[in-house]
Amino acid sequence: MADLIYIEYDFAVAPLQPASDILIAQLGEVGFDSFVENEEGVLAYILKDAWNKDILSGIQILENSNFSITHQFKEIEQQNWNSEWEKNFEQIVVGDICTVRAPFHKAPETKFDIVIEPKMSFGTGHHETTHMMLQHVLDHDFKGKSVLDMGSGTGVLAILTAMKNAASVDAIDIDNWCYLNAIENKERNHCNQINVYEGDVRLLKDKKYDVIIANINRNILLEDVPAYAQCLHEGGILFLSGFYVEDMPSITKKCEDSGLTFEKNLEKNNWVAVKYVF
16 A cells, blocks of 8 residues: 555635535545645545546536635655644544544543544544544444444444444445555454445445444435445434535435434534434
8 A cells, every 4th residue: 555646635725614614525526535624724635546637627616706715736645644644633532431542642531442543544533524423423322233334434433333332343435545444443443343345335235234324425325325224224223424404405305215214413513414213
C-alpha cells in the first residue's frame, strides 16, 4: 500500500458552514474518500487512479454565489497523510462513556475505549454522522446480536458493537485501504468476533442480521436500502446516516417501501442519523 498516490484538494471556504458540509457530501459522490476540515475550509483526498481533470465539473456548490470556494490541488504520498493525522487527530468522547482515540493518546477512564489508527479511512467519530451513529450504538443493546457495518471505514462502529457484546459482526467496505485499516483496528481493539470484507452490497446475498449500520451517502443508501431490508431478521434494526435533514423524506419513503418503519432520528449541524425497525 506504500505506493498508493492520492490527489489532495485544498478548498478555501467562506463562510465555512453549511458550505463545508455540503462540499464534502458532493465530493463524496464523485469519488473523494477522505476529508479533513480546518479553519480555512476542507482538505479532500481522492486516489490518483480514480481522479480526472474534470472531477469537479459536477460539484454544484462550487457554482453557488452564496459561497466563496477556491481550491488548489497536488499529489500527496500516503505516508504524508498518516503523519498529518498524527499531528491533527484529537480524541473524542461520546456520551461520557465512549472514547475514540489514536494509539498515542493517554488511555481514558470511559467505559469504552476505542483505539483507531485512521490513516486514509473515514470514521474517527469527528464527523457528525459517525458521532451520531456512535450515539445510536451506545443506546442500543447488542448483546448476542448479529451485526453488519456497511461502509465500515476504520471499523469504529463495528468495534463499538463488538465491545457491547455483539455475537458476530461483519464489516464491509468497497475501498481496499478501508478494508486493510479495519482489519488493523479490529485486531488493535481485540475484537475477534468482527469479520472484515472488501466489497459492496453484492456480498450480502443470503446473509441475515439482527442489526445493520450504514453510514454512507444518500445516493448509495437509496439504491441499497432494499437489499439491507432483505438481510434483516423480523424485528431487526437499521441505522442509517450520511445524509441531511432534507434527505430524510426520500430515505424514509425508500425504507417504508421496503417494509421498514421509522422510529427515531438524531440531528447535528443538519446531518441526521436515523433508526428504522423491520
